[in-house]
Amino acid sequence: MWIVEGVPALIHQTEVSWDASLDPASYFKIGQVVEAKVHQLDFALERIFLSLKEITPDPLIEALEFVVGGRDPLDGRLEAAEADTEWPDVESLIKELQKIEGIESVSKGRFFLSPGLAPTFQVYMASMFENQYKLLARSGNKVQEVIVQASLDKEAMKSTILSCTNRVE
Numbered sequence: 001m002w003i004v005e006g007v008p009a010l011i012h013q014t015e016v017s018w019d020a021s022l023d024p025a026s027y028f029k030i031g032q033v034v035e036a037k038v039h040q041l042d043f044a045l046e047r048i049f050l051s052l053k054e055i056t057p058d059p060l061i062e063a064l065e066f067v068v069g070g071r072d073p074l075d076g077r078l079e080a081a082e083a084d085t086e087w088p089d090v091e092s093l094i095k096e097l098q099k100i101e102g103i104e105s106v107s108k109g110r111f112f113l114s115p116g117l118a119p120t121f122q123v124y125m126a127s128m129f130e131n132q133y134k135l136l137a138r139s140g141n142k143v144q145e146v147i148v149q150a151s152l153d154k155e156a157m158k159s160t161i162l163s164c165t166n167r168v169e
Helices: 059-069 088-098 152-168
Strands: 001-002 007-011 037-042 047-051 079-081 105-128 132-150
Touching: 079 132, 088 132, 088 152, 105 152, 132 152
Parallel strands: 007 047
Antiparallel strands: 001 007, 037 047, 079 105, 105 132
């Protein structure tokens, strides 16, 4: 816990890093000075909640910009949104992935609208941390993050994505 202007300031574990597998205790030392962003003010509890990850680029957004915009940056034109309807291709992809041995769980993450249009349903492997893979499913102007917990290595995961995507189309 930190003290900012006499008020207790806390950083929740989910606000330490974009890498959810990071152990804060092994990353920081007692007395270490860190730069953080005020994430929330709680006047009732008289606390300040800080974020370390909000001062670093989100690796998923960088991957989305590469996938959606080619090698040109999108200059903030990628827009987080709420999925207004069920997306059958993504639901089918999730069901196909759940059938694969070595895949422990599959869930939807964030949903985005992009300025560019994809003519077909496409799936990309955006990032991975230990046994967690983040996939990007894209079609038209929609992009859905799919989070997969798996014991598969990178090459096996690529092969799985390809075979599952082929069964969805």
